[in-house]
Amino acid sequence: MWNFNTNITEHNRQIMVNKSVEVAQIEKEWARRANARFDWEKLKDSYIVRQFKKITHIGIAAMKDESKLQRLNHVMSEMEEIYSGGKVCLSTGDCHALEPGLTRLLATSRDYDLLQEVWVKWREVTGKKMKNLYSEFVELINEAHRDGGYSDTAAAWKSKYESETFEQDIEDLFIQLGPLYKQLHAFVRRKLMSVYGKDKFPTSGHIPAHLFGNMWSQQWNSLLDLLQPYDKESVDVTPAMKEQNYTALKMFQVSDEFFQSLGMLKMPKAFWEHSMIEKPKGRQVQCHASAWNFYNKKDFRVKQCTDVTMSDLITVHHEMGHIEYYLMYKDKPIVFQNGANPGFHEAVGDVLALSVSTPKHLQKINLLKNVVDDKESDINFMLSMALDKIAFLPFGYLMDQWRWSVFSGETPPSQYNEKWWQLRCKYQGISPPVMRSEDDFDPGAKYHIPANTPYIRYFVSFIIQFQFHKALCKAANQTGPLHTCDIYRSKEAGKLLSDVLKLGSSKPWEYAMEKIVGSRKMDAAPVMEYFKPLIDWLVEQNSQDESIGWEDECPMPPTGHSTQLSARFCLIGILTFLTMVIF
């Protein structure tokens, strides 16, 4: 897997596919033995029962038909290769990959048509090319999970949260935070209208998807320069990082130092030797950042095409959070070497990043100079955090709403794109800049769909990371508002977190949650507490805006483009007719 992701060749694909079938045989044999011995579910010792449960639930390795498992792994590697090889050539003549080219263009350009061209062409060279592969993939992976004892893939994924009320719980959280998202959406929409002109926006209240500075409209922090309400030094320290000649290595050292300041574990030698922290020259790699556990107590790596930006500094902390978790549970039985639930694994790095992002901390590490501690700077800062954390919530929620509906059969291949845009328009209040059809497959333009990485874990993480932050700030004796807290150098905070990370998945996640925050439930209250001053400010800013929110249904794209499209259709019609007449 590592070799294929860091050097994408036919040879490495073959090795990876064969290896995963080999590993599957071993896992199947262990599961067979565990089940054959005796009825382990009846055992008294819950610790033992838990281990048997993990041994006998082996994911897609349960697929009975080996040739189908081979095909499944091949289809997945093909979709990953289409995605990682995606290149877009613009009418300006230059061609770009997603990272860093298209990412930078989307983050910095304010040219409506250029943004639209990048948005459309990326979907043409990725999603559109994997539509048929994906429907074959769905059939195969569902069969694999049925062989493993689940009704479909969605059921297998949800089982990781070990809770009958999981779906209801996340829906409740999403509804609870809806009003906050609506206020942010109204504020951003008004600002974008003043930049691009009202006529570029549908009357339905939706915002065209290509204007957010992000390929998937999932986080809006690239718009900070447009949106920052008060003229203070920007909290985006990218310029300072470049001025100080920051390198990818320096960024990883900064993150490593933060973990050590909490009394947590430093990155081992092997990490510094084997990680790939910059995009290599001369070979195709999967640039989407990731953290890797080699399950040998020594080898842990990050693969990241690191760009010297603040956003990538946050990502470095995120990836190192995974490594920290791997290190903390590395002496547990293999079956317990996982997060308490997948959301926990995603939250570790982000919790530290909540402290790193504060102006106070950025000043401590000389990335921000004259930090003024007044209400206006506070609003600037909280807005930048909301563009990352609040903007994300509907996207984090809808990604697996779509996939669960596909795996359950509710959404057949003929409705993949229609269902996707139904969710995108309804929950995010965004709309496609040009007409979409079932020839497109827009979900495939997002890494986690071809990579088959579940996504609800990020929605869970964006909620619980604020619960953890609140608890760690208390342990660090941080007084003052939650959004100003920095747990840097607090050994107490570090111990509170470490004691839970060491558990791995050996205890139900509610137990781990209670150990950190004192309650067993996911709770949106800390998010609301963190953003409270901003919410009040947004409500006041939006008080003139009578049209907060948007219609559930997607609007028609702007007329210009659909006429182009229908013009193209009738041209094809005429040509076809003429051909018929002639022959």
Ligand SMILES: CC(=O)N[C@@H](CC(=O)O)C(=O)NC[C@H](CC1(C(=O)N[C@@H](Cc2ccc(O)cc2)C(=O)O)CCCC1)C(=O)O
């Ligand atoms: C071998 C393997 O696959 N390992 C797993 C880890 C494990 O399971 O052990 C892994 O490395 N997964 C990759 C994935 C990468 C990122 C991601 O995909 N993020 C989401 C959402 C998001 C965005 C902002 C943010 O601050 C937090 C989350 C997106 O970009 O949409 C990209 C940058 C951040 C995290 C990751 O690290 O979670």
Ligand SMILES: [Zn+2]
């Ligand atoms: Zn992650």
